[in-house]
Amino acid sequence: MPEKARTTRLVIVESPSKAKTIAGYLGPDYFVEASFGHVRDLPKNAADVPAKYKGESWARLGVDVDNGFQALYVVSQDRKAQIAKLTKLAKEVDEILLATDEDREGEAIAWHLVETIKPKVPIKRMVFHEITKAAIQAAVANPREIDKDLVDAQEARRILDRLYGYEVSPVLWKKVMPRLSAGRVQSVATRIVVERERQRMAFRTAEYWDINALLSVQGRTEGTKSFSATLIALDGDRIATGRDFEPTTGQVKPGAGVVHLDGDGARGLAARLEDRPFTVTRVEEKPYRRKPYAPFITSTLQQEAARKMRFSSSQTMRTAQRLYENGYITYMRTDSVNLSETAISAARRQIAELYGANNVPPQPRRYTGKVKNAQEAHEAIRPAGDNFRTPGEVANELSTDEFKLYELIWRRTVASQMTDAVGNSVSVRIRAISTAGEEVDFGASGKTITDPGFLRAYVESSDDENAEAEDAERRLPNLVKDQPLTAEELNAIGHHTSPPARYTEASLVKALEELGIGRPSTYESIMRTIQDRGYVEKRGQALIPSFIAFAVVGLLEGHYPRLVDYNFTAAMETQLDDIAGGDHAALDFLTSFYFGSDLGADDSIAKAGGLKKMVTENLSDIDARAVNSIPLFTDDAGRNVVVRVGRYGPYLQRALPDVTEEAPEDRVSIPEGVAPDELTVEKVTELYLGGGGERSLGDDPATGESVTLKSGRFGPYVQSGEKKSSLFKSQTPDTLTLEQALRLLELPRTVGKDPEGAEIVAANGRYGPYVKRGDDFRSLESEDKLFTVTLDEALALLSAPKARQRRAAAPPLREMGNDPATDKPMVIKEGRFGPYVTDGEFNASLRRGQTPEELTIAQASEMLAEKRAKGPAPKKKAAAKKAPAKKAAAASSDATPAKKAAAKKAPAKKAAAKKATPAKRATNSSPAAKKAAPARATANAE
Numbered sequence: 001m002p003e004k005a006r007t008t009r010l011v012i013v014e015s016p017s018k019a020k021t022i023a024g025y026l027g028p029d030y031f032v033e034a035s036f037g038h039v040r041d042l043p044k045n046a047a048d049v050p051a052k053y054k055g056e057s058w059a060r061l062g063v064d065v066d067n068g069f070q071a072l073y074v075v076s077q078d079r080k081a082q083i084a085k086l087t088k089l090a091k092e093v094d095e096i097l098l099a100t101d102e103d104r105e106g107e108a109i110a111w112h113l114v115e116t117i118k119p120k121v122p123i124k125r126m127v128f129h130e131i132t133k134a135a136i137q138a139a140v141a142n143p144r145e146i147d148k149d150l151v152d153a154q155e156a157r158r159i160l161d162r163l164y165g166y167e168v169s170p171v172l173w174k175k176v177m178p179r180l181s182a183g184r185v186q187s188v189a190t191r192i193v194v195e196r197e198r199q200r201m202a203f204r205t206a207e208y209w210d211i212n213a214l215l216s217v218q219g220r221t222e223g224t225k226s227f228s229a230t231l232i233a234l235d236g237d238r239i240a241t242g243r244d245f246e247p248t249t250g251q252v253k254p255g256a257g258v259v260h261l262d263g264d265g266a267r268g269l270a271a272r273l274e275d276r277p278f279t280v281t282r283v284e285e286k287p288y289r290r291k292p293y294a295p296f297i298t299s300t301l302q303q304e305a306a307r308k309m310r311f312s313s314s315q316t317m318r319t320a321q322r323l324y325e326n327g328y329i330t331y332m333r334t335d336s337v338n339l340s341e342t343a344i345s346a347a348r349r350q351i352a353e354l355y356g357a358n359n360v361p362p363q364p365r366r367y368t369g370k371v372k373n374a375q376e377a378h379e380a381i382r383p384a385g386d387n388f389r390t391p392g393e394v395a396n397e398l399s400t401d402e403f404k405l406y407e408l409i410w411r412r413t414v415a416s417q418m419t420d421a422v423g424n425s426v427s428v429r430i431r432a433i434s435t436a437g438e439e440v441d442f443g444a445s446g447k448t449i450t451d452p453g454f455l456r457a458y459v460e461s462s463d464d465e466n467a468e469a470e471d472a473e474r475r476l477p478n479l480v481k482d483q484p485l486t487a488e489e490l491n492a493i494g495h496h497t498s499p500p501a502r503y504t505e506a507s508l509v510k511a512l513e514e515l516g517i518g519r520p521s522t523y524e525s526i527m528r529t530i531q532d533r534g535y536v537e538k539r540g541q542a543l544i545p546s547f548i549a550f551a552v553v554g555l556l557e558g559h560y561p562r563l564v565d566y567n568f569t570a571a572m573e574t575q576l577d578d579i580a581g582g583d584h585a586a587l588d589f590l591t592s593f594y595f596g597s598d599l600g601a602d603d604s605i606a607k608a609g610g611l612k613k614m615v616t617e618n619l620s621d622i623d624a625r626a627v628n629s630i631p632l633f634t635d636d637a638g639r640n641v642v643v644r645v646g647r648y649g650p651y652l653q654r655a656l657p658d659v660t661e662e663a664p665e666d667r668v669s670i671p672e673g674v675a676p677d678e679l680t681v682e683k684v685t686e687l688y689l690g691g692g693g694e695r696s697l698g699d700d701p702a703t704g705e706s707v708t709l710k711s712g713r714f715g716p717y718v719q720s721g722e723k724k725s726s727l728f729k730s731q732t733p734d735t736l737t738l739e740q741a742l743r744l745l746e747l748p749r750t751v752g753k754d755p756e757g758a759e760i761v762a763a764n765g766r767y768g769p770y771v772k773r774g775d776d777f778r779s780l781e782s783e784d785k786l787f788t789v790t791l792d793e794a795l796a797l798l799s800a801p802k803a804r805q806r807r808a809a810a811p812p813l814r815e816m817g818n819d820p821a822t823d824k825p826m827v828i829k830e831g832r833f834g835p836y837v838t839d840g841e842f843n844a845s846l847r848r849g850q851t852p853e854e855l856t857i858a859q860a861s862e863m864l865a866e867k868r869a870k871g872p873a874p875k876k877k878a879a880a881k882k883a884p885a886k887k888a889a890a891a892s893s894d895a896t897p898a899k900k901a902a903a904k905k906a907p908a909k910k911a912a913a914k915k916a917t918p919a920k921r922a923t924n925s926s927p928a929a930k931k932a933a934p935a936r937a938t939a940n941a942e
Contacts, residue, residue: 010093011126012086012113014100018131018325022099025133026140031089035100036082040073040112042162048074061166063159065612069590071159075116083116090119097143102127102378103333104580105521107147108154114146130330130384153580156589160184160572163594167615168556168563175624176551177647181533184569185518187556189526190535191564192511193503194545194553200677201632203499204250208240209266213442214489215278215430217477226488227476229430229442234259234269236439242497250497266492272434278442278485282429288447290421290470292454294337294367295380295413298520299513301332304412306506307461309404310541310821313505313527319405320381327384328394328402329409333520334378335513337367339416343379346388347417354390354414355456361419382413415458421471423449428479432487446476463507499677502542516570539862540821544675547630547643547650555627559618563611632679641684643670652684668695669710673866698738700745707741709733718744726764728783743787752791760794762786773798813852819861826860828852842867 011032013019023032042062043049049059053072056064064070075083090096096119100106107125114123124143128135161184168182211231231239240258245251252260261269296304301320305311311319320332339347344364351360367380383389383406391407398406430442449455455471503511505527512518518526530536535549556564572593578584596610630643632652639654644667655665668687670679688695695709700720707720716733717726718741725744727736748763751771760773762780769780771794778797780789813835816826824839828846835852836845837860844863846855 007095008093009095009097010086010089011097011099012110014106014109015321015325017322021131021325021327022136025131025136031093033086033089034082035086035109035113036079038076038105038109038112039079039083039116040075042071042158043074050074061162063162065163065594068587069159069594071155073112073115086113087117090117090121093121095121096123097126097140098123098146099126099128099139101331101333102129103331103521104150104154104157107150108158111146111148111151129378131325131327132385134386135384149582150580152586153576156579156586157576159590160576160593163590163611164563167611168560171615171619171622172552172555174619175555175622175627176548176645180548180552182552182556182563183529184563184572185512185522185526186529186533186535187552187564188517188566188569189508189512190530190545190549191553191557192508193530193536193543194549196500196503197545197550197676199247200499200502201679202248203677204246204248205499206242206245206250206252206497207262207494208242208245208497209261209263209492209494210239210241211266211270211273211442212489212491212493213273213278213430213487214491215442215444215485216488217479218484218486225477227444227446229428229444231266231269231440232429232443233441234261234438242495245497247497247499263492263494266494269434269438269440270490270492272436272438273432273440273487273490276432276434276487278430278432278487280428280479280481280483280485281431281441282427283479283481284427286425286427288421288423288425288449290453290455292365292416292418292420293412293458293460294369295339295382295416296409297335297337297369297380298333299335299509299523301381301409302509302523303506304408304461305405306504306541307463308408309401311401311405312538313509313524315401316405317524319401323398323402323406323409324384328389328398328406329384330380330382331378332381334381335369335520336378337369337380339367339382339413340379342386343382343413344417346383346386347414350388350390350414351418351457355418359418359453359456361417365417367416380413381409383410388413411458415454418454418457419451421449421453421455422451423447423473426476426479428476430485444476446474448473448475463501463504502544504541504543505538506541508543515566516573517566519573538865540858540865542858542862547645547670547676550630550643550676551628551645554630555622558627559622560614630676632684633681635681635684639666643676643679652679652687654684654688695733697736697741700742707738707745709736709741720745728764730783747786749786751789751794754795754798760791760798762789762794771797814855816855816857816860819864820857821861821865826857826864828855828860837863839864 006029008029008031011019011022011026011030013022013032013034014037016034016036019032019034023030026032043059046054046060049062049072053059058064058066059072062072064072098110098113100109100113110125123146125146126139126143128139164184165182168187169180172180172182213229213231214226215229216226233239237257237259240252240256240260244253244256244258244260246253252258294300298317302311302313302316305316306313317332320329323329324332348360348364388410391403391410394406395403424447426446428444428446430444432440432442434440449471452471459469459471501507508527509518509523512523512526530543531538534546535552537544537546553564562568575584575589579586579589592610594610594612596613628645630645632641632643634640635654637656639656641652641654644651644653649669649672651667651669653665653667666688670687674683697707697709697718699705700707703721705721707718709716709718716736717724718736719725720741723745725747727733727744731740748761751760751762753759754773758773760771762769762771762785764770764783764786769783769786770777771780771789772778776798778794778800780786780797812827812829814828816828816837818824819826819839822839824841826837826839828835828837831843831845834845836843837855838844842864844860844867846852
């Protein structure tokens with residue numbers, strides 16, 4: 001019999017690294033190639049539009065809105081060569097398997113590949129949620145057709161975002177400034193950050209006091225004898241705490257019914273309690289039980305990676321992508337908390353092996369997602385395979401970041417199937433009668449954990465860095481009602497209310513998720529977009545909105561409120577979900593949104609005639625000056641102080657309601673790096689005094705040009721025309737006169753020439769006054785000598801040898817503790833230009849108004865993060881070295897790119913292998929860990 005012809009198949013995935021991994025699981029009859037992500041998209045600009053469409057009125061949109069919203073797709077320039085390769089391969093095989101990701105984006109990529117390659121052979125869709133041999137072989141054996149509903153949903157989302165961006169962005173160009181952008185989700189995310197900053201700007205701090213008592217049990221008792229208790233009530237009325245104050249006034253909330261103690265009141269009460277007897281009045285014991293956390297979904301993984309490892313959303317997703325593509329974890333873009341039966345069995349086996357059978361619950365745990373509008377059908381993010389590999393088994397195969405993230409995912413997955421943490425909690429109430437007859441109540445609480453259960457494997461972090469860890473215990477003595485206690489210490493403690501914390505990437509993703517805005521595949525790009533567009537700046541972990549963001553959000557809220565309405569944006573996500581499920585038509589949805597109809601997601605936009613009409617007909621109603629004005633406050637002189645967003649940067653303006661020649665508008669620019677909530681009354685006053693911004697000092701009589709006092713990165717300076725000069729250390733901006741400024745502008749001053757004709761100059765620099773000849777410098781004893789030093793004196797200085805005295809390092813002004821972002825110790829030192837904070841690698845000068853005593857750890861961390869983001873100062877190029885001998889060059893040619901990459905990666909792998917985390921210590925002693933783990937190269941071509 002003739003030999004049966006072989007069937008060859010082309011498998012198309014999205015990335016080369018995924019292709020490499022999958023190719024290892026398939027036989028020689030399979031050719032695995034990458035598409036490198038999306039192969040075509042709507043045109044990015046006019047140059048992308050094909051010639052035959054350039055005359056069409058809709059070409060700028062890339063969507064023919066009058067013809068069923070037909071999209072104009074163009075192949076990306078950097079994908080044309082790969083498309084040609086795939087087209088050629090498609091003609092040489094018997095079948096094509098499209099193995100892109102199993103979500104809307106992946107489904108759309110598969111559809112675009114078919115539309116672009118136009119193969120003549122059968123096409124199937126191959127789907128999987130992990131890249132293991134079993135999963136890939138199962139996917140090959142069970143292909144399906146392309147899901148057109150998912151494709152329609154992705155296309156509708158893409159067109160919707162194009163219509164929103166291309167119709168709303170021009171409004172921003174005309175009314176705020178050119179080159180700004182609006183986006184359906186990015187604008188809402190920006191609004192959330194701006195709203196938080198508004199709350200911080202409106203916040204007024206309040207001071208409140210209480211008393212901390214160190215109480216002890218007299219006589220024989222086992223264990224703890226002393227414990228702390230906090231004042232909670234006075235004569236039956238509750239003592240005020242932070243939640244009892246209005247955040248915008250700093251006053252106690254009306255009707256709070258609390259006692260607001262100040263410092264004198266708290267100290268006086270503490271004095272009246274000295275040597276008074278304390279008695280336990282109530283003891284309440286309750287069982288403590290805590291259930292495990294659900295396995296990770298995209299958002300919770302980003303949140304925990306940010307809390308525990310300080311990863312950005314992008315860093316988390318890039319690392320997870322590598323782990324997924326190399327077969328270590330399941331698909332990382334999901335909002336499902338489900339685990340397959342196989343995964344549950346694997347977790348339960350591993351728990352019994354590593355932590356003991358008593359930590360395996362009788363029944364498997366199953367979780368229900370709480371995400372609003374959850375849509376994806378994947379599993380939760382977990383270790384790949386039917387038998388999870390422990391962190392100890394993969395340590396030598398992963399980079400440091402990959403290992404950290406894998407261990408986090410492994411721990412969370414295993415913990416999700418473990419027993420509850422159980423223990424006891426106790427609440428105690430204690431009373432004392434003061435010498436004035438006041439009934440004073442104190443409270444204390446304790447917690448003991450009798451069985452940690454899942455806490456042995458995993459403890460979730462909190463956004464509040466001061467929050468107590470869930471596995472922490474607070475032990476109290478064994479107390480009973482009417483038990484007498486003695487107060488060893490009574491300390492009055494002062495507190496200040498704090499403004500709401502700024503969003504981090506993690507907490508912003510959480511907020512979007514709770515609102516039902518965005519999807520697992522979009523969170524990372526949202527975080528990146530709002531920063532790339534200049535709407536949000538990241539300092540440390542904090543997200544700070546720019547003044548431009550205030551103007552953009554103000555415009556959208558005032559004139560297109562529905563476009564940044566949280567419920568409306570979430571409703572659009574629901575509509576897209578309905579399209580993906582085949583329950584709604586994409587054409588009806590787009591028609592309603594753009595033109596207005598009764599079929600769409602929102603009647604208010606439909607009644608307004610749709611987006612197109614809304615942004616064109618109402619354009620004249622937008623007052624650009626009002627949009628670009630951010631009111632701050634009215635000062636003591638009755639002047640309104642506002643921030644204006646100008647084309648050349650933000651500036652402050654203050655003026656009386658009626659501007660006259662006698663009372664004109666007064667302006668100063670806002671120095672770079674000042675956050676909106678830092679523009680307090682004190683800061684604005686400082687800027688107007690000349691410590692920042694700019695102030696006109698008059699005109700130079702010699703040139704007629706204006707002389708202006710400005711604030712720069714290295715402090716105040718004066719400028720006239722192209723000439724600039726820094727102020728002397730002995731000068732202050734608020735007292736500087738025109739005469740002094742003109743004298744500064746005389747610098748640098750030519751002193752004369754030496755006998756050889758070389759020019760000698762006197763100038764003021766970063767390290768003080770000096771004279772120089774060419775590259776030879778000598779310091780002057782004072783700033784005044786800049787104007788009086790003679791040629792003979794300068795020559796004498798330059799002929800003397802340079803002084804090389806070293807001064808002993810001065811002790812730091814204050815030790816701050818470790819930087820939360822890097823764990824490096826931070827200290828405040830005194831520098832030539834004032835105090836600065838340093839972590840030993842980066843330095844950041846304290847801003848005006850900041851004192852070493854008042855600077856917080858968070859502020860110091862943000863300042864250093866800003867410096868770190870700018871990177872070290874560029875180094876001078878080293879002189880070119882002599883070329884090595886040919887023999888050496890020949891030897892080095894053996895180092896192929898792959899070998900070089902491996903050599904670079906080796907230290908990271910070695911470092912990861914040396915980690916002695918609890919997981920590794922546990923797993924390295926397990927039977928599973930003793931098996932030799934196969935060496936695997938983690939290709940990272942993307």
